[in-house]
Amino acid sequence: MTDQPEDPMDPPFGELEADEAPLSALEPGQFAADTARPVPRAQLSRRARTGLWLLRIFTVAVSAMVIYTFVSELHG
């Protein structure tokens, strides 16, 4: 990335007016420094945690079946 704009209408950052500076073009929370800040951890209920683990076990089990079938067909 260079500081030269791709759009001829865009001046280089060094020549931007105050209201055209990056601060004015990006929303609060949109800067790289802001998005690197972690969001707070969600408090999942016991029921939600159990549901997620059951779904995870289900997908792993079905994936194993699909992969087993795939490998056995290759050798068959």
Place this chain on the structure above:
Amino acid sequence: MSVSPAPAPPLTPEDAARSRDRRRVHRARLGGRRWQLLWLLAGPGILAMLGENDGPSMVSYATTGAAYGTGFFLPFIVLTFAMAVVCQELCMRVGVVTHRGYGQLVLERFGPVWGWFAAGDLLVTNLVTLIAEFVVIRIGLGYFGLGAPVAAVAGLGLVVCTLSGGRYWRWERIVLGLALFNALFLVAAVLVHPHWGAAGHALVTLTPFPGGSLNTLLLLIASTIGATVTPWMVFFQQGASADKGLTTADLRYGHLDTIIGAVLAAVFGCGVFLVGAALHDRGGAGLLGLAGAGFPGALARVSGHAVATVFALGLVEAGAVAVLTISASTAYAVGECVGVTHSLNSRPRQAALFYGTSISVALIAAGVTLIPGAPLLAIALNANVLATVLLPVTLVFVIMLASDRELMGRWVSSAATNRVAVTIVGFVSLAGAAYGIDSFLRAVHLIPGA
């Protein structure tokens, strides 16, 4: 748009690049130029949808058409794209509101175990799918007498070339330009002179319903779902929407972008299905064993070299675009989960892991396709099924994030949307499980037919 009263955070080249794109958006919005706004804001949705019209997907649609002819599967393809719109709209919304990617949010909001599970699922399905993409590029180029090394070098070269420049906007426009060549499949469909009346009848009545082997039917249902809604699309569209710098003011255009992408992808997907269906009455079922590798040659014999050439070029395009979008989604996932810079607006030296992942995963996939005797075609055909099986967990987290009021505020998804999304998760889980369990029981000879 107001100036932030908060102290200015340190600006990065990523902020500067995104700011330039946003300034164009502000100008277009202030000037009331809606078409220019659409041009500036469209991209992630169209790329996710057309990216998923990838090599294995097109082979899957064509195979289904050749196996069953024009019937149930034609409207089923349209239905799966309607499902994709619901899922992709949710992840686009989360990316726009939070300015964060899917992997990062799952990891931070639900903990590292779930974050790394999500990234692990994605890495597995993306690697398998990327191998399939290189296989399909090879099949397409093979029609013109070019071999596997050419396919590997061309695909890798494309990834490196599009990543150079450190600008999301540049990358997106190049890939969008390439993705429009997905229309080649529609050209091929017109050239085979399909029975438009039968296509219209099938779209309205969902008939004739396919008969024959239950396992083949379940395979093609699971494969068609996996050809339309996949984990990488969620990672990609959410990450790209945040990387592009979309804000809540752009939600309507994000929605439009997703719908335009789905309509284009559905039309082109139906096109390739009709191309396959043209083979149905001329030994289509017998061509199943040649699926993918045999299609351009079979089309040349049945419909002429012009159709075969267009179809082969379409395969190259579908594979190439997917190599770019899927390698990018892998890079977003790894960057988000490791917690390092993950933006196409960043310079390669500042985001070495991000760019390195994108190139490395493509390099590994290309390398596998060069291994003599590797079961490449089988991998290509099973890539979509694996994506379908692993999809439910991804979708559940998307629904949880989109309906998280603490995270989304007033932009939280509606109860009606959540109900539709949960129904989709149930349907996808059922389709994946039905094929997985039926195939497994046949493979271990607990039911006849293996």
